[in-house]
Amino acid sequence: MRTATESWELKTTSKSQYTLKHDDLVKAEKHALIDGRDMRFGLEMCGRDWVLMSKEDHDVREARIAELEERISDLEDELDLVKAEVNDLLEDQNRKDA
Template identity: 50%
Template structure:
């Protein structure tokens, strides 16, 4: 198996376990459900690289957001880069998250 594919699958499985979700089989080539990991609230697109930078485009974010909305979930974009794990969400999602935390 290609090293990049193995790293990507490892990232997806690790994140799915951490968020209490599942990986989406065929998320890159299927038509029904997109994004790589999902749980009851989040639809998460995952990318991994060993490079010291990653180009995240507006098109990437809007595509992941559209896929999440079609699945009636919030969008997150997870990037594993040089061994660190990052998650990008919209400001609206971030503010909703803060409101939920304040209610606890």
């Protein structure tokens, strides 16, 4: 399965164990990189879903999440300032109207 940014190798088993070989991961990663995508390995085992990715991909995702959380915090701070300015303007207008 492919998305715009990821190439998924999906496996399923109802057994309680699954053999995953290094060569399988390398092959899946190679195909993903050729397509310009990040490799993900998904396994449905005994009715539960698991996802495997490289540590490097995980670290990149975590860093991006931290960046986005910081940006959200900055935007929330900006919104608070705008709300305060609007309240000040409304108070000024109410005093003029009174």
